[in-house]
Amino acid sequence: MDSNRKTAIIVGILFITATVAYSLGVILLEPILRASDYLTMASENENTMIIGSFLVLIDAVAVAGIGIMIYPVLKKHSGSLALGYAGARIAEGVLFTINVIAILTLLALAQDLAKAGYPDTAYYQTFGTVLLAAGDLAFLFGFAVAFTISALILNYLLYRSKLVPRWLSGWGFIGAALLWVYYLLQPFNIYLLGILFVPIAMQEMVFAVWLIVKGFDPDAIDTEPSGTV
Template sequence: MSENRKTARIVGLLFITATVAYSLSVILLDPILGASDYLTSVSENENQMVIGSFLVLIDAVAVAGIGIMIYPILKKQNEALALGYAGARIAEGVLFTINVIAILTLLALGQEFLKAGTPVASYYQTFGTILLAAGDLAFLFGFAVAFTISALILNYLLYRSRLVPRWLSGWGFIGVALLWVYYLLEPFNIDLLGILFIPIAVQEMVFALWLVVKGFDSSAIASASAK
């Protein structure tokens, strides 16, 4: 069972790495990309943009790594769903990587924008708007589609198998449901809607710490292996 214990720790650390990297990238990138003069802003904050992009890339690698590392454990419960989970997390990582490419391209565009001056500013602004939209769309699909599907699959398998306590996987179900509510209501610009992210974010960290400290339930793994 030592190999399963090691896998649990790695998966837990990858969850923590992904969350920390994502949170720091939001802090660094959102004020710049959300500015009204974002082309000027990105070019004036090159180092911050590069670091933020690198953090998104770390997030992308971590989420894909979670799907790959946990697959052998989930496979014993349901091979098809385990493969679906791994695929969804890898897709999430790919979409986040596309977001990074859009951000870095926007940085290069912003630098050229300052050199070009006012006469051709509209061309750069149009291209910049397209890059922002492409990056946002990739990130949206990564989170709203790939992440939510993977979280649903994971918590279903955890709940059914009892690899972790059922209260923890049940909490995950609630968090995913609230996340879907968030995306359904987001177009209406409701105040404090962002609090719907909190349950799944906290659940993931509790789950990650559980894996690092206690790991998966050995009896649940043994039971699945005996089938």
């Protein structure tokens, strides 16, 4: 098995790992963080908060790993775009890590509130609101900006280089564009807007399985790029 084949398998596994870890983390954390009494919920569900945060951290490491692992393959076709993709994925990982730090700080705050016997909660509520907002903002930039930009770069470069079938990379590019539309329209609370998440979510899993089973097209890898843009 050559290095490019190994890279494809690792990248595919990392895509699946990131998606599964993120999904499970959100399932565990969202009911607590979105509750009206989130500080009480957090203090009463310490293990759930820790496990959910750990899963989001796994996602952060996995997405950064994707950018690093696939860089040597992509740079053969465009050094600048490959670097941009790796940078965007690393930034995404950093932002998700900031989100985890905010969540764990919120947990510490909730535990302190519980130990104090739930006195006047104005201070705790204010600090908790700030932590929630900081975590949400980091997550928003990680997903709406870093992830979306990285997906556009990756699928554009895959389409141009033919490292995978063009129907697959074209699907990913359109899915990433639709995700951007989702975030642009989100303030308008349009019904069923969440369906715009589906194309890129499905494409990433098909892409991951493709890399694990078939890998990159060896002919495309060996083809000299026409430029460095």
